[in-house]
Amino acid sequence: MFKFTLSRLLQAVPVLLVVITVTFFLVRMAPGGPFSDEKAVPPEVLRALEAQYRLDLPLIQQYFSYLGDLARGDFGPSFRYPGRSVNELIEAGLPASAELGLYALLIAIVIGVLAGLIAAMRPNTAQDYIPMSTAMIGICLPSFLLGPLLVLVFGIWLEWLPVSGWGNIPGDKILPSITMGSTYAAYIARLSRGGMLEVLSQDYIRTARAKGLPERVVIVRHALRGGLIPVVAYLGPAFAGLLSGSFVVETIFQIPGLGRFFVQAAFNRDYTMIMGSVVFFALLIVVFNLISDLIAVWIDPRLRNPSRGGR
Amino acid sequence: MSTDAPHTGQLPDDAEQGTSLWADAWARLRKNRLALFGLGVIIFLCVVSLLTPWIAPYGYEQQNLALGATPPSWQHWFGTDIFGRDLLTRVMWGGRMSLMVGFVATGVALVIGVLWGTVAGYAGGRVDAVMMRLVDILYALPFMIFIILLMVVFGRNIILLFLAIGAVEWLTMARIVRGQVQSLRRQEFIEAAHSLGLSRWRIIRKHLIPNSLGPVIVYTTLTIPSVMLLEAFLSFLGLGVQPPESSWGLLINNGVETMEEYPWLLIFPGLALAITLFSLNFLGDGLRDALDPRSSKD
């Protein structure tokens, strides 16, 4: 297990390097710089600014000095928020984004897996069609549409829940979490239904039934593990997506999270902030993919020791 | 050499026409009402989009500032926006753009993905390892940020939009095609083709491609909605199509700003997008069931 983790982390290094390199040169190649909007800046001030941010050095030198900073865990100073480093900005936005992502993920897993299970128990009956049609609606209503609709209905027409904010008014975390979780819940529902149907048709489920086990035991003990493997594989990318997809929700509900910083950074050509966000998300993707792979290995003993593999 | 279609010659007069797997699949699809409904809606939308310049009830930019925003009425079925422009007309034009992005970007993804996947799957070995490793690396990119970055940095350009979206979606297509080709390559009928001394190209053309087409069609159908969603998402952020061009994402974005006062400006474009995505997804699901060989056994 340790070796597996280690080798996966080693494999991630070139991936991250490619990501960093491509982003770095892409950003620098683009017309316009972080200070080009400020028309009235005297040339000497501009030069001083450029020197401060090392923009006067040759590009390749900037690249390596940035890599050096990164290796020490330093994302560099923000170009647009003078006096603050990218690390500080990420730290400021992370708690809200992480909390939102966590709630959304919880909603997605609980509702998704339950709906998938219920549907898989009696395929092609109403018990299957109703949750699956609902899931389809969840997939077809993107967050930028669902969010405003929820606000319109529950916030403005019914006035049940607050329409924006984060942690200020009780209940203001409900709508954003639902908005963000619903699409993922819908995908998870479809995945777990498919996985469960696949597993329930396996011979070993018939064996379990032939042993006279109660249906509940057959489902929970024998079918669930195998049936949830597609869901587990999906969770890694999903979690990264939850974070990167959050800028819509953060914008709609005015939540001081990471997503908004990052979109702002792109609009502002805040080089270091753009780089910081790309690297940060790439890192998240790598880590969460690894975690979901580790869970898959934990579930499936056949993956634990491949050299002894049976079939 | 033209040995492709040896259907001529004297066959027995009473030869029964067999039903191919495609005919079987079509028969199964026809029994799936939701999928048929989806297909109908898609055809309808395509026709409307093609004819929009001629059948739209009002001019696209035709303003009536005195009228302002009005709820749906007989004159304006979807109501009008704050400039007094007919919303139905704008939804029709927006749909034209959204559908075009959906089809073209999916086409880009389809071409790259199928080529990449077939080559990797058929070559196998080291070539395959390198090619799929690259796909893995691309998978690890935070693509959403990347596209946003591209759009911001290089300006909002519709060609770039196609390329950017296509560049995201081909990855999964490549994986699917490669998996399909790989599993086919181990099938005995491909081995039989080798032992018959068929050329590599003929094996790919006559044996591999026809048999891997099913999942490709299904995935293509399911890619179109996700591409449209992506475009709408970018337009919502103000990064996709830009005015005076329009798309459903842009209309939804505008609708959100005024949803308290004029909810129809959000609801109609939203409905149009949701129904289209619905139809495509149902059609894709239906095709998956219809083309799945396992479902043909009962």
Place this chain on the structure above:
Amino acid sequence: MALLEVTNLKVHFHTRNGVVKAVDGVSFNVEAGQTLGIVGESGSGKSVCCYSLLGLVPQPPGRIEAGTALFDGEDLLRCSRRRLRQLRGNEIAVIFQDPMTCLNPYLTIGEQLIEPLLYHRKTPRKEARQQAVALLDEVGIRQPERRFDSYPHELSGGMRQRVMIAMALIAEPRLIICDEPTTALDVTIQAQILKLIKDLQHKRQVAVIFISHDLAVVSEVADHVLVMQNGRVVEQGEVAELFSNPSEAYTRKLIASIPDGAKSAAPERRELQPHPLVSVSHLRTWFRDHSIGLFSPAAAKAQRHIKALDDVSLRIERHEILGVVGESGSGKSTLGRAILGLAPVTDGRIIYDGRDITNLSARAMKPLRRRMQMIFQDPYASLNPRMTIFETLAEPLLVHGLANRRTVAAQVLALMDDVGLVRTCIRKYPHEFSGGQRQRIAIGRAIATRPEFIVADEPVSALDVTIQAQILDLILDLVARHDLTMMFISHDLGVVRYIADRVLVLHRGQVVEEGDTGKVWAAPQAEYTRELLQAIPRLAHVQP
């Protein structure tokens, strides 16, 4: 009173294409402590019949239409789901066919083994474990304490079937249903498992229903036999009586279909020439073992080769049928494919008609392809599902320039006549045919180019016994008519004896024995060959 009395059982499947009467009025009794064998070909309803008693038939599409099944006086078809569940695994247990797929890969075998005790008997876990370990020992699993915590993938097929047997026995049921328990196993393992089942049955006095397509196996284990066809009982009776004196035509046909006795055709066709058609010397095919982890030591890596073929030499004379026999993993399929250039050769030489064809390029091989062909095992996988029969059969003719577009139709029709296919189905697709017909198509494709040498890899293993007999006769007929030379690969010794002039026994990639079929059967030289021959189940009780 019998332990189980089934009367007039009817199980129908309601599918989109109409009602399938899977079981149509079946009646039988099982006495306590006795074995009832149920014999039938695929689709005869033998499995459905037994599964429906336990409520294991998926409903819908299945439906039990009529009948009673009294188990110790209690009607299984009418008792509640709850009661049925109490009986399953407790009073009536099942052993399934494929031990590879019937054990849950995510749970240790111990966990699965003790479940009947935990849920039926409420036995404490610790006690259940002790009982399970003792039982594992009894069914012949070494180091049962350790194996208790193993996962299924860590055991071989035979071991897994022993675990399945232990699982069936653990709650001490009164009836065990064995559904083809040895079909997925090699013949030597099959012999061991059959013996185990018989021993345990006598020791514990349980009743057994033994379902199999293999008459010989049933004749060895059963007291009473039921022959089924198309959901109906054709004939039933005491095993000795039924096999020695079958009253129904279908039973006689089944018995006659078992490849029995030596090849009837005299081997005089064989011309011993100085140059054999095929000669293979010191052939090695090693595959790299891809399952090695990234960090395994270099020393281990050097040995990690799967030696599919290890120093194999053989000659195939013109116009003979060489049988190649071996169990799974013996390398027999790889050998056939290597000769045809479809599998890699690590070392050694293959001479075909005086020409070295070892690792020849595809281009250089193409003219030879016309002369050497292959018939594959699985007629469902070996035909392109998207090509009609016409296209499948026309392709080799056109590719090798043996026909043009005008003449091809006539040639294809002649080919279809040759392999016994009805002319009118020329435009149909493979999925519209039965297994036997598909194999005829595959054979037609193989002989289309009028080859002189054919490798047949288990061509009849996937077929029912009556179909198998027809295909074997077709092959013999074609070999005689077209002067073919053949390498016939099979795990089934009866089939090889029936068809081959000479036989080669492979074991773990090496040739163990080679010789004329009659001689090898009469006086096997190698220990392994003797073991193999002894393990073949024989149709007992039949008076010649």
